[in-house]
Amino acid sequence: MMSKIVIGNQKMYMNKEDVLTFVETLKNTNMDNKQVIVCPTFPFLEYYNGVVPVGAQNVSINDNGAYTGEVSAPQLKSLNIPYCIVGHSERREYNKETDEEINIKVKKLLDQDITPILCIGEKLEERQNKSTETVIKNELNGDLKDLSPEAVKKIIIAYEPIWAIGTGLTPTLEEIDEAMNFIKDYVKTTYNVEKTTILYGGSVSDKNIDELNTVESIDGYLIGGASSKPNAFKYIIDSQN
Ligand code: PEP
Numbered sequence: 606m607m608s609k610i611v612i613g614n615q616k617m618y619m620n621k622e623d624v625l626t627f628v629e630t631l632k633n634t635n636m637d638n639k640q641v642i643v644c645p646t647f648p649f650l651e652y653y654n655g656v657v658p659v660g661a662q663n664v665s666i667n668d669n670g671a672y673t674g675e676v677s678a679p680q681l682k683s684l685n686i687p688y689c690i691v692g693h694s695e696r697r698e699y700n701k702e703t704d705e706e707i708n709i710k711v712k713k714l715l716d717q718d719i720t721p722i723l724c725i726g727e728k729l730e731e732r733q734n735k736s737t738e739t740v741i742k743n744e745l746n747g748d749l750k751d752l753s754p755e756a757v758k759k760i761i762i763a764y765e766p767i768w769a770i771g772t773g774l775t776p777t778l779e780e781i782d783e784a785m786n787f788i789k790d791y792v793k794t795t796y797n798v799e800k801t802t803i804l805y806g807g808s809v810s811d812k813n814i815d816e817l818n819t820v821e822s823i824d825g826y827l828i829g830g831a832s833s834k835p836n837a838f839k840y841i842i843d844s845q846n
Contacts, residue, residue: 608845610640610825613832624649630835639845660688666709682717689714690722694767704747715756722761729768757796762803763827769807778820781805785822811840
C-alpha cells in the first residue's frame with residue numbers, strides 16, 4: 606500500500622519551547638519516502654521550514670495593503686511556504702468564513718503556486734439527517750467555483766466531519782470509505798478530474814491510526830490535536846510505509 610500523506614494542523618496549541626522540542630523530534634524521525642507536512646501558526650513557520658514541508662493555516666483574501674493582522678498568498682510565497690489550509694471548520698464557524706471567501710483564498714493560493722488544503726465536512730445534525738453528501742457538494746461547488754480541471758487537480762481536499770474534530774469520535778471505517786469515494790466521484794464527474802487527493806481528518810491519533818491505515822481510499826490525514834504531541838505524531842509518521 607502507498608504511504609499516506611500526514612499533515613499536522615497545529616492550530617494555536619504550542620509556544621516556542623514546545624515547537625523547538627517538536628522540531629527535534631522530527632529531525633529524529635525517518636521521513637524517507639514519507640509525505641509529511643506541518644502547519645504551525647505563522648510565527649513558527651520558520652522553525653519548521655527546511656526540516657519538513659510546511660503549510661500556513663490561513664491566508665488573506667487580499668494580496669497586499671492595509672489589512673492589519675492578515676497574511677497574503679504573495680507573502681507566503683516570498684517565504685517559500687508550499688501549502689496552506691483553507692476553509693477549516695473552526696474558521697468557518699468562529700470567523701464566519703463563507704464559501705465565497707474560501708473560493709477567493711483557493712484562487713489566491715493557486716496564483717502563487719501554493720497548494721491549498723481545502724477542508725470540508727458536515728455537522729453532527731447534518732449527518733444525522735442524512736444530508737452529509739448535500740453539504741459536501743454545496744461546499745465543493747462554492748469553494749471550487751470557476752476553477753479549471755488543472756486547478757482542481759492541484760488541490761488537496763480534507764474531509765473532516767465537524768463532529769469528529771477534537772472530540773475523540775470518528776465515523777466508522779465504512780463511513781469514511783463511503784465519504785472518500787463520494788468526494789472522489791463527485792470531483793471526477795463535476796470537474797473532470799481523474800484523480801484527487803482526499804484526506805481524512807477528525808480525531809486521528811496514535812490509537813486509531815493503525816486501523817485507519819487499512820482504508821485504501823484514504824490518501825492521507827489532517828491531524829489536529831495529535832499533531833502537537835511529538836510522540837503521537839512520530840508514531841503516526843512511523844506507521845506509514
Ligand atoms: C483538525 O482540526 O483539522 C482536526 C482534524 O483536529 P483533531 O485531529 O484534533 O480532531
